[in-house]
Amino acid sequence: VLYGVFLLFSGATLLQGLLCLWLFNIMIVNWNGMSYLTAIKDYRGILCSFAAAIGVACLCALAVLALGLPPVEGLLASVALGYGVMLVWDVVLLYRYFPQSDRSPWLFLQWLDQFMPLALTGLFTNLGLFAHLVIIWAGPIGVQVKGLFYGAPYHDVPALIAFLTILVTSVNFVVSVEVNFYPRYRDYYSLFNDGGVVGDIVVAEEEMLATLNSELRFCALKQLFVTAAVISLETTVLSALPLGFNNLMHGYFRTLCVGYGLYAVGNTVMLILLYFTDYKGAVLASGLFAGVAGLATAVSLLLPQQFYGFGFLLGAAVFFIVALLRLDTYTANLPYRILSQQPMVATDKTGRFTELGRLLDRAEQRYEEGRHKGEPHGAFERTVVRVYRNHWGGSDDR
Template sequence: MAGIGFQLKKLVGKEKFYGGLRAFVYSSVIISGPMILCIVQLLIGQKLLSLSGAELFERELLLSTTMYSFVFSQVITGGLLMVVTRYVSDQIYMNKEENVMSSLYGSIAIILVIGGSISTAFYSFSPLGTTFKIVAYLLFIELLITNILAIYISAVKKYMHIVKAYGFGAITSISAMGLCLKIFNTLKAEYFLVCMAAGFIIAIVLLIRSVKERFPKANKNYFDFLSYIQKYPSLFFIGLFYVISLFGHIFIVWSSDIQEKVGDTFVMAPLYDVPIFYAYLSIIPAMVMFVVSMETSFFEAYKKYYEKVSGEYSLGEISEARKKMFHVLTRELVYIMEFQLIFTILAIALGTTIIPLTIEQRAIFNVLVIGNYFFIIMFVLMQILLYFDDRKGAVIVISTFMSVSLLSMTVIVLFGGNYGLASFISGMIGLITAFLRLFHYVKNHEYYTFCSQPLFPVDKTSFMDRFAHRMNRLNGGERGN
């Protein structure tokens, strides 16, 4: 998200209301595009299956396949995405943009090998039909590519192109679903999976074209970004712990007594899966507002402070710029918390009136929504720590949240209780940890700014540097300096 806000400030600055509204819509699509596309297609597909009189098994098969594809595509790409994000940012900053497109090809290749192998092994043990497994495999692969593309499209300034890409993908998928309803008498889940795959491939092609227009040059340093795993291992673990935190507790519930098997392939737990699906939707506003509000406003104060630090300014001017920077940070953080609180209350109200939940699911949902409020504010604080390059602090925050989440859910599964309590407890402890770390950083900001950097550059060639160099040589390229 951090790369998007730098350009959105131009939209906000043009027109106060309409510019801000347009920036909010654009960032919503950019940040949540794949998830929105999945949700829209899934809900429409489920509705059409129901209207056509398809068996309950087909609806469950569509739901479970889509959910598995989305969740595990996030898990597999989670660690690498943080590393690639830093690499792409550095290459743009150093005016080595020819490395950006090459890293896209290289990261997609690595993820497809890893994800493709895991998916092939998973479906090889499934008794489902061959056609169904091929289509499910293709959808999973497309989601892997879409996750990687999400990093690169944040550097593309043509936001309307991105919105159109996801829009055309959704229109293609929904139109194909409607066509299936007219052609086939008996609808099957695999028909709609084909439609979803068609929608994603349209979006992928259009997104890659937009990225290539922004970064037209490419060299053969496809795997140069791998050196960043050794250079910034903390980023890899931040991304990995983040996705484990998001989905680890779900896996624990799937292994409990409330599990249900679909097609002897997928393990689900509808009692928990349904409320957590709706609860996740409640945190999207804060994610978007972080980009639109925090970064568009905070970046200017942040930039001015570090310009004064690196320039010829007096200590008083630097101190004044520092005070202003943290004043803006506090103001925008409070605004985000208040903004998300409104949607949290609204989500709880909808959960008891409109959202189709059972009484037991409502009890879980209400606790989950509150827990997710703690989580998303913690997530914002963690992004702020990364803004100041406090990678150690970010690791402490996300690892604490992950550990408490997994431990508390394990205890609940073993001894009973409201499944939403795991999210509530881990979110609260994670948020406290994030606030304490941020307070510590702010209190010692001068030390981290002026005294924590190495006095002399360290020149060493790591294992990942050598590995990336060899991979690039095999492709006929040369490592960038």
């Protein structure tokens, strides 16, 4: 809804706005679906989904260019079709492993009250990762593409290519860090749950932490080598590509390569913090990342243009250092964290989001009951007001 309102005042044409909204809605499903895909372990199906999406998008884009169709609308439609293929394929994969639930879809809101630190961690991480781009658009090198659409090509293109250099760490975390660390992690916690003796717990902890340290060290070294190699070869390779790179863009690229490399390793460490349920540490690291990266980028707009990428670099460095120090501190006394720092009695946390979910659930049930009884279609809003008034005793105005 918010993006739809933005598009209404963005200056885009009706067709461009509909294509943007179509792509946005597809990506909502895709991003949520990808969070569950690794759980089903159907890697061949996942690979085919990505390959089909890329193939359809590229073929449609080539057809648009060959037929001389409007490039903006045609390429937007091509990307939306590609991601649409991924959406359908991924949903089919997920339905094979996760059956249809009978529970209300509105009740997911209760988990925001249960695990608010996780929601904040995700929010802060994405703000730190992308807010610096938006801030740069407001600077001297920002350009108005159309209406409310802005960009900074001199900064955005190097940022996009520099972001690709962290793929090695993203892949390495799934196929190496998690694969080797998780069995040790599972064995260690199973000793607490299944009555293991103290000696076995101590040995399991040492093996788990040794594996974790080794994997994190190799992960950081791999990212370091990739970043160093890319920076060494970037002048030759990027100058040969028709991307219009100048000296300023080369400087942005080198700075952002280092920044994204630090972010990638720091994000890996933060994910390990979440393994140990150190939600406060994850919120602290990601919050500092978002705050420092955004503030430093805003301050950099007052400096010469060659310093623009250093705001994100500083934020990523703080993210990496804080997450690493927090992990070292947290694991230094792990048995205490597990046995003594947890609440003595399990409690369900309820708040505004839980109440909102229950309100919408009851409203939907009453709406469905009324619809089956022949009430006119479109009474959902009146049902919400009626349920709210009955539950909270609010007036009509409220």
